[in-house]
Amino acid sequence: MWRSIASNAMTFLIVALFVLGGVILWGRGQYEGPGPLADAICVQVERGTNFRRVSRNLEEEGAVTSASIFRMGADYAGKTAELKAGSWLIEPGASMEEIVDVVTRGGASTCGTEVVYRIGVNRLSAQVRELDPATNRFVEVVEFQPGVEDTPEEYNEVKEAQDTRYRIALAEGVTSWQVVTALRGMDVLRGAVEEIPPEGALAPDSYEVRTGDARADVLAQMAEQQELWVSAAWESRDPDLPLESPEELLTLASIIEKETGVAEEREQVASVFVNRLNRGMRLQTDPTVIYGITKGQGVLGRGLRRSELRAATPWNTYVIEGLPPTPIANPGRASLMAAAQPAETPYVFFVADGTGGHAFAETLEEHNQNVARWREIEAERASETDGG
Structure with a gap:
């Protein structure tokens, strides 16, 4: 009798192990395989949120088939504590594994709202725009000239959002005085500029900035970039x-x-x-x-x-x-x-x-x-x- 019970128990254990292994393989396939998302979406991860809430949102958006499998896979990979606040673009067909990487990688947000300050030869403009996940292209919401036109309500609203990105686009041919004057008019920056940088010392390029960045630091970044460009051009000059x-x-x-x-x-x-x-x-x-x-x-x-x-x-x-x-x-x-x-x-x-x-x-x-x-x-x- 006991021999029969032991035999049945062993059989049950073997079957259970096979079933468990099958479940694990199925779950792994669900986690690593292509996801159900048909169109790109923009997922917002608020500051202070947790993986459970994010997984539920992703399940509701149709980006993952199972919030539980998504959390278990992230936990197994040791990434549940690495969740990053921001707005993240999730591509069509992204696997759970790829989505976990997106929301834990960090860096600048990859979708959502962006404010671009364009410092041109003739004017400074501020453009509020949003990324359309379906086309992966930015759509303009509003554009205005700070200090010249009334500030639109849309601009004030996006400034309150934690995940709004800011960028300065510096046009070729602007003068250092124009750059400093424009930076002084950007209310997301702080600090005084004591001196106008030497003419020609600032690189016309695109610069990511954050709310509260010092104007002096932004100018230093522009100057550092120009030094690199000038040095490279000089080294490659005709003899x-x-x-x-x-x-x-x-x-x-x-x-x-x-x-x-x-x-x-x-x-x-x-x-x-x-x-x-x-x-x-x-x-x-x-x-x-x-x-x-x-x-x-x-x-x-x-x-x-x-x-x-x-x-x-x-x-x-x-x-x-x-x-x-x-x-x-x-x-x-x-x-x-x-x-x-x-x-x-x-x-x-x-x-x-x-x-x-x-x-x-x-x-x-x-x-x-x-x-x-x-x-x-x-x-x-x-x-x-x-x-x-």
């Missing part, structure tokens, strides 16, 4: 450039930046200035004259007068020889590389061609013809504006 230092390269790049907004012709514009420097010709570029007038504090907003073209300032390249003493703006990486590696051309002149780009010339005669064409275009546009 026969008529430039003596990285500072001169930075100055030339700033002139290139202000002379053209067409990416494809930066190297050609650079070649004109390099050819002029090599021949001992004055650079004769209008943006340097403008900088001598404004010192980078705002936009001139009108055409140059003949008297201003002749006026002696340290930056007026119609008057001075060679490069001005400082950059005239903050150039981007592409302009730095154009200054370091200009195209090989015979050009020493260029003028606007009416398309947004320039017409280049090797001789004064060719240049005068290009100028005449540009004057005709200007006259036609003026006539159209006047209704003639």
Whole structure:
């Protein structure tokens, strides 16, 4: 009898182990296999929440088939204590294992609301936008000019949210004064800026910031990035450039930046200035004259007068020889590389061609013809504006 009971118990144990093993294999397949989510979603993890609540939300959203299996898998992986607050994009078909990695990895939120402060040459704007999980593209909610227009209610609302991300997008060609003025107008930052950074010292790039970040720290990050770009451009420069230092390269790049907004012709514009420097010709570029007038504090907003073209300032390249003493703006990486590696051309002149780009010339005669064409275009546009 006892032998029969022991045999039955052993059989039961073996069957139970097989069943348990099957359940474990099934659960593992559920945890590691493709999930049921058909469309991407944005999952918000509030500060102070726990894995149980997150797992329930994911089950309700249809991202996981079982909140219990999701929690057990995370617990087995030792990640239940690593939950990170934020807004996280969950891709279609993501497995439970992949979702656990997303909500415990940390870093900047990957979806939700973002405020982008765009520091441009002509204005500062703030754009509130949200990521549409279905298209993985941002949709604008509202845009305004801080300090100029009334603050929209949508902006005040997103500032109260814990997971709102903030980014500063710095355009090529802005001056250091413009950058500092813009940073002072951003109410998510703190702290005073004692001095305007040297012209050209700040890298036009995109920067993630957090509420309460110090303005001085943001400027230091911009300066550090520009140092890296200038150093890389200087190290890769053509050996026969008529430039003596990285500072001169930075100055030339700033002139290139202000002379053209067409990416494809930066190297050609650079070649004109390099050819002029090599021949001992004055650079004769209008943006340097403008900088001598404004010192980078705002936009001139009108055409140059003949008297201003002749006026002696340290930056007026119609008057001075060679490069001005400082950059005239903050150039981007592409302009730095154009200054370091200009195209090989015979050009020493260029003028606007009416398309947004320039017409280049090797001789004064060719240049005068290009100028005449540009004057005709200007006259036609003026006539159209006047209704003639």
